[in-house]
Amino acid sequence: MESKFQETKEVANPADERVSFVHHAEAVWNKREPYGPTGFKGVFISYCATLCAAFAAIGGMVFGYDQGVVSVVLVMPQFLARFTRVSETAPGAGFYKGLMTAMIELGAFLGAFNQGWIADKYSRKYSIVIAVVIFTIGSIVQTAAVDYAMLTVGRLVGGIGIGMLSMVAPLYISEISPPEIRGALLVLEEFCIVFGIVVAYWITYGTRYMSGEWAWRLPFLLQMIPSTVLGLGILFLPFSPRWLASKGRDAEALQSLGKLRQLPVTDQRVEQEWFDIRAEVAFHRQTSAMTHPTLQSKSKVNSVKLELVSWMDCFRRGCWRRTHVGIGLMFFQQFVGINALIYYSPTLFETMGLNYSMQLIMSGVLNVTQLVGVSTSIWTIDRFGRRPLLLWGSFFMTVSHLIIAIFVGKYSHNWPAHRGPGWASAALLLFYMLSFGATWGPVPWAMPSEIFPSSLRAKGVALSTCSNWFNNFIIGLITPPLVQNTGFGAYTFFAVFCLLSFVWTFFFVPETRGRTLEQMDHVFKDVNSEAEEARRQTIEADIIAGHHRNMISGPKE
Numbered sequence: 001m002e003s004k005f006q007e008t009k010e011v012a013n014p015a016d017e018r019v020s021f022v023h024h025a026e027a028v029w030n031k032r033e034p035y036g037p038t039g040f041k042g043v044f045i046s047y048c049a050t051l052c053a054a055f056a057a058i059g060g061m062v063f064g065y066d067q068g069v070v071s072v073v074l075v076m077p078q079f080l081a082r083f084t085r086v087s088e089t090a091p092g093a094g095f096y097k098g099l100m101t102a103m104i105e106l107g108a109f110l111g112a113f114n115q116g117w118i119a120d121k122y123s124r125k126y127s128i129v130i131a132v133v134i135f136t137i138g139s140i141v142q143t144a145a146v147d148y149a150m151l152t153v154g155r156l157v158g159g160i161g162i163g164m165l166s167m168v169a170p171l172y173i174s175e176i177s178p179p180e181i182r183g184a185l186l187v188l189e190e191f192c193i194v195f196g197i198v199v200a201y202w203i204t205y206g207t208r209y210m211s212g213e214w215a216w217r218l219p220f221l222l223q224m225i226p227s228t229v230l231g232l233g234i235l236f237l238p239f240s241p242r243w244l245a246s247k248g249r250d251a252e253a254l255q256s257l258g259k260l261r262q263l264p265v266t267d268q269r270v271e272q273e274w275f276d277i278r279a280e281v282a283f284h285r286q287t288s289a290m291t292h293p294t295l296q297s298k299s300k301v302n303s304v305k306l307e308l309v310s311w312m313d314c315f316r317r318g319c320w321r322r323t324h325v326g327i328g329l330m331f332f333q334q335f336v337g338i339n340a341l342i343y344y345s346p347t348l349f350e351t352m353g354l355n356y357s358m359q360l361i362m363s364g365v366l367n368v369t370q371l372v373g374v375s376t377s378i379w380t381i382d383r384f385g386r387r388p389l390l391l392w393g394s395f396f397m398t399v400s401h402l403i404i405a406i407f408v409g410k411y412s413h414n415w416p417a418h419r420g421p422g423w424a425s426a427a428l429l430l431f432y433m434l435s436f437g438a439t440w441g442p443v444p445w446a447m448p449s450e451i452f453p454s455s456l457r458a459k460g461v462a463l464s465t466c467s468n469w470f471n472n473f474i475i476g477l478i479t480p481p482l483v484q485n486t487g488f489g490a491y492t493f494f495a496v497f498c499l500l501s502f503v504w505t506f507f508f509v510p511e512t513r514g515r516t517l518e519q520m521d522h523v524f525k526d527v528n529s530e531a532e533e534a535r536r537q538t539i540e541a542d543i544i545a546g547h548h549r550n551m552i553s554g555p556k557e
Contacts (some may be wrong), residue, residue: 033269035178035261038382038514042181049260052237053173053185058230059128059165060189062135062223064196066162068367069219070101072204072360078215085148100152102473107138107159108166109469115164116462117307124172124240124458131168132231135161136224143220161227167465171458174449175240176260179516183381186446187374193445194371194437196226201364242454242517245277253277275547276518277454279540284455286535287318314460318526319453325509326448326464332501333444334471336397337494338436339479341404341429362426369430373437385513386443387505393439394502400432401495409488440501444468450512451520 036045043050073079074097080087086097111131119127138158145151170189177185204219238260244253254274258265265271288306289296291313295306314323380389407425411418444464452460482490510523520526521536 033272034180035263035269036180038180039184039379042178042382043184043378046178046181046262048262049177050181050185052176052260053188055230055233055237056128056169056172057188057192058226058233059131059169060192061196061199062227062230063162063166064193064198065200065223065226066104066158066196067193068197068200069204069223070104072201072208073216073219074101076204076208076216078208078211078213082146082213082216083148083151096148098477100148100155102476103152103155104159104162105469105473105476107156107161108163109466109473111160111163111165112167112462112465112469113163114462115167115465116311116459118164119168119171119458120243120246123243124168124175125234125237127168128165128172128234129231131161131164132227132234133161134158134164135227136231137161139220139224139227143217143224163465163469166468167462168458170445170449171461172240174446174517175242175457176238178261179514181382182450183386183446183513184378186449187377187381187442190442190445191371191374191378194367194374194441198364198367198371201367205360205364241274242277242281242457245281246454250274250278271547273516273518275540275543276516278543279536280518280521281454282539282543283536284453286539288313288455291316310456311459314452314456314463319456319460321508321524321526322451322520323460323463325451326460327467328504328508329444329447330464330468331471332497332504333440333468334475335494335497336394336436336440336501337401337491337497338440339472339475341432366429366433369433370437370441373434373439374441376438377442380438381442381446382513385511386447387509387511389439390443390505390509391502393435393443394498394505396435397432397440398495398498398502400428400435401491401498404428404432405488405491405495408491412487447509447512450517451524453521454517457517 036042074086084090086093086100090096111134115127115131118130122130135158138154138156138161141154142151142158143154145154170186173185173189174182200219200223203222204216207215207218209215210218238256239252241253241257241260244250244256254265254270257274257277258267258270261267261270261273263270265274288310292306292309295302295309313319377389404425407421407428411421415422448464449457449461479490482493486493512520512523515523
């Protein structure tokens with residue numbers, strides 16, 4: 001036993017070829033044996049994790065579908081006949097339409113914020129079920145709505161479910177994915193969001209020809225199909241091994257990890273990852289005990305207090321850089337102007353002489369273009385990394401905004417007489433959507449769920465997602481008057497933010513490609529003292545030694 005333990009202790013020396021395991025994450029950075037290749041090949045090889053991630057990403061489709069439905073339903077004559085308060089001729093229609101639209105964002109903000117503690121307490125898996133139940137209730141109310149108040153309440157309740165799903169789906173995906181393809185699997189969330197928008201858009205494009213109220217009730221009803229499939233199917237997927245480890249269920253965590261990696265639990269790579277997960281949980285639990293020593297007793301009052309102060313821990317040393325990156329990514333995702341171009345595109349197509357039906361078709365083509373862009377990131381995000389995608393995306397979007405601003409400023413007073421610049425603006429609109437879909441669309445959804453430590457991951461992702469919904473709400477308020485009152489100035493405004501996103505990414509966003517979740521302390525340089533490093537190594541050595549003692553002594557009778 002002594003020699004066995006001595007061998008595992010010697011692994012701290014990376015030059016030792018007799019090494020079975022590498023002690024701490026900084027060494028694992030260079031020494032860890034990969035599970036497989038990156039890109040599409042890795043996705044197909046790790047089919048178990050891929051299927052689990054794809055299924056969880058249905059939550060993104062639910063989110064996207066709801067967005068896509070509203071964009072067409074709001075202009076349906078059948079819908080406006082029932083809800084006259086939001087028709088163009090009604091007094092205060094703009095306010096009531098904005099309020100109804102904003103309810104989904106308010107609900108999503110509340111849902112994302114509360115999903116942090118729900119996902120920690122009840123597991124990532126069961127919190128998805130809770131979100132689906134809430135979303136289904138909201139969908140039923142919307143489908144059966146007979147007046148404006150009922151519809152608005154349904155939107156609020158449905159929004160809570162959407163916010164919960166938008167937070168927990170990428171969290172679950174990040175915690176079950178091998179590091180080589182984690183980016184690709186996290187992109188599935190954004191892919192499903194845009195896919196849901198596209199599907200909803202073309203469904204409502206078809207149902208608008210139906211007579212009667214089923215033209216708008218049917219799309220609301222259909223959104224319950226993918227959510228029900230998700231809510232029932234998620235019960236058959238494995239728990240997150242990292243959540244299991246955080247609850248002290250180490251043996252179950254190992255079994256779940258082996259299943260997800262399609263390898264025996266005795267495989268060195270599986271055991272190494274298991275050791276890293278347990279060490280990271282123990283390290284941050286010990287850090288919490290040192291930071292909040294008076295809140296460690298198992299009383300309800302202390303549990304509530306510890307829950308509250310742990311939110312503040314996201315802004316303290318050891319995590320504030322990650323919180324800054326997570327919130328900042330979601331901020332810039334909204335302020336690079338995606339909603340401005342989507343908002344203005346029907347007007348641009350109209351001034352180019354297209355009829356109403358063709359305007360809707362071209363708007364649908366824009367969504368398909370974004371979907372094409374997102375599809376490319378499934379390969380590029382793990383091949384080239386997160387930083388290059390963000391930087392190139394910021395550059396291309398800045399150029400697109402500036403050129404469109406020039407064309408709008410010079411020719412918007414008479415587009416029919418300047419068809420060339422008009423079509424060039426349309427082409428740049430498509431190019432912008434392609435660039436956004438390939439870069440700033442998926443990466444801000446992917447990175448927050450992989451950068452936070454296990455003890456604060458759910459809360460960190462919740463804060464990042466809340467940033468998305470809050471900034472989405474702000475953009476929704478300022479974009480229409482900005483475009484209407486300033487014309488080309490709106491695109492100059494967003495070009496400035498695209499440029500700022502480039503500068504911010506260059507200085508503050510690190511590369512996480514190929515790193516395990518347990519290596520993020522070193523990516524963000526949060527373990528920055530010899531004492532902390534020694535404490536982490538001691539924890540890892542004790543875990544490895546304890547595991548080998550159990551192996552040698554065998555199971556107890």
